[in-house]
Amino acid sequence: MLRPKVPTMPAPTGQVTPPAVVEPTAITPSAPMPTAAPASGRPTVQLTSGGLITLVVGGTTVFLVLGAVLVSLLLAVAITAGSTAVTALVIRSLMNSDSKRR
DSSP states (O other), X not given: OOOOOOOOOOOOOSOOOOOOOOOOOOOOOOSOXXXXXXXXXXXXXXXXXXXXXXXXXXXXXHHHHHHHHHHHHHHHHHHHHHHHHHHHHHHHHHHHHHHHHO
């Protein structure tokens, strides 16, 4: 009844040429590459003892704040899981006691 027709590949039109053969050529270096990077106009950053202490204190503060946030998130998940489990037990107990009374 329904038979699929396989399309036929159309014949190419125009002149068909074979692909061109690429022959390798010799590589000649044009100019020597510089060995050192050019000096930039910006001064380099030098940390003093006060700057180093500020950096360490700032890093420690960020570390402690992120740790407190992550611990509080973990605690919130644990409390939510515990309360969900207690709620499920109470509902199960109510369902079982209701079916025993009948």
